[in-house]
Amino acid sequence: MVANSNSNIPIALTIAGSDSGGGAGIQADLRTFAFHCVHGTSALTCVTAQNTLGVNRVDALSPEAVVAQIEAVATDIGISAVKTGMLLNSEIIAAVAQTIEKLENLQVVVDPVMVSRSGVQLIDDEAVETLRETLIPQATIVTPNRYEAQILSGLEIRDLEEMRSAARCIHHLGAGTVLVKGGGMSGNIRGVDLWYDGQNDETLKTETVDTPHTHGTGCTLSAAIAANLALGCELREAVGRAKQYLTQALKHSLAIGQGQGPVGHFFPLLDEFRQP
Ligand SMILES: Nc1ncnc2c1ncn2[C@@H]1O[C@H](COP(=O)(O)OP(=O)(O)O)[C@@H](O)[C@H]1O
Numbered sequence: 001m002v003a004n005s006n007s008n009i010p011i012a013l014t015i016a017g018s019d020s021g022g023g024a025g026i027q028a029d030l031r032t033f034a035f036h037c038v039h040g041t042s043a044l045t046c047v048t049a050q051n052t053l054g055v056n057r058v059d060a061l062s063p064e065a066v067v068a069q070i071e072a073v074a075t076d077i078g079i080s081a082v083k084t085g086m087l088l089n090s091e092i093i094a095a096v097a098q099t100i101e102k103l104e105n106l107q108v109v110v111d112p113v114m115v116s117r118s119g120v121q122l123i124d125d126e127a128v129e130t131l132r133e134t135l136i137p138q139a140t141i142v143t144p145n146r147y148e149a150q151i152l153s154g155l156e157i158r159d160l161e162e163m164r165s166a167a168r169c170i171h172h173l174g175a176g177t178v179l180v181k182g183g184g185m186s187g188n189i190r191g192v193d194l195w196y197d198g199q200n201d202e203t204l205k206t207e208t209v210d211t212p213h214t215h216g217t218g219c220t221l222s223a224a225i226a227a228n229l230a231l232g233c234e235l236r237e238a239v240g241r242a243k244q245y246l247t248q249a250l251k252h253s254l255a256i257g258q259g260q261g262p263v264g265h266f267f268p269l270l271d272e273f274r275q276p
């Protein structure tokens with residue numbers, strides 16, 4: 001199957017769920033791709049009825065519908081980087097893993113979305129096992145948050161040292177690189193991420209942004225990594241640039257709704273287009 005087209009227009013694919021509130025999921029991913037001038041394609045896995053307060057309902061697409069979307073894009077338009085987000089259930093995860101395994105020259109960013117910030121479980125229990133066995137081994141990089149890293153590693157994470165141990169465990173599952181994200185940590189390591197590539201570990205820090213409006217941070221970071229990979233960056237550089245971008249977007253997050261608002265993906269344009 002064709003993965004790369006001959007054109008030099010960077011193209012990325014997001015395989016994820018829809019967030020009706022527009023803050024996370026496919027909506028955040030496509031905005032992030034657009035910001036990077038990467039043509040964004042998408043394969044929808046499920047539709048959530050969601051807002052800044054939480055997730056009210058989830059409707060899944062069939063695994064066949066998900067595969068058909070990926071194949072439609074891959075066989076015609078071509079993609080050089082993919083990110084996976086909310087995959088919801090075991091059947092969809094297995095189908096996605098089988099389909100992307102056939103694509104050549106593809107960089108795979110796996111955001112193992114399991115639990116929302118508001119504490120809602122976004123994936124079935126048996127799906128965790130399928131993720132571990134089928135998709136994570138294909139990941140160029142996997143980007144669990146604190147809670148997802150705890151589930152995947154079976155370890156409790158309270159400090160940097162425990163982030164390091166969890167990253168090592170998750171690397172054993174077969175991912176090329178592991179980035180344990182620190183948005184859910186507290187004190188001076190809130191917003192500090194831990195990179196482990198199988199040889200070296202490194203802490204990645206920009207600045208801690210004091211805002212409650214953090215909806216979509218994980219989606220945005222993984223989409224920005226995929227966008228930078230599609231642009232031709234090496235993985236470490238792609239992650240560094242993605243984190244810088246996310247920090248700026250967080251500093252311009254949108255206080256909309258009654259709960260956690262989304263990050264401001266197009267922050268440089270805010271002053272230009274906003275009404276006085
Ligand atoms: N308050 C914050 N200040 C700076 N960076 C943050 C903050 N909250 C989250 N981040 C960053 O956002 C990215 C997503 O992390 P996290 O919020 O833990 O993921 P998720 O959205 O999957 O729960 C990480 O790079 C993390 O360090």
Ligand SMILES: Cc1ncc(COP(=O)(O)O)c(N)n1
Nearest residue numbers: 017024025086216217218219
């Ligand atoms: C459809 C969908 N996908 C993913 C998330 C996680 O969002 P976050 O980036 O805040 O972890 C979400 N809340 N909804």
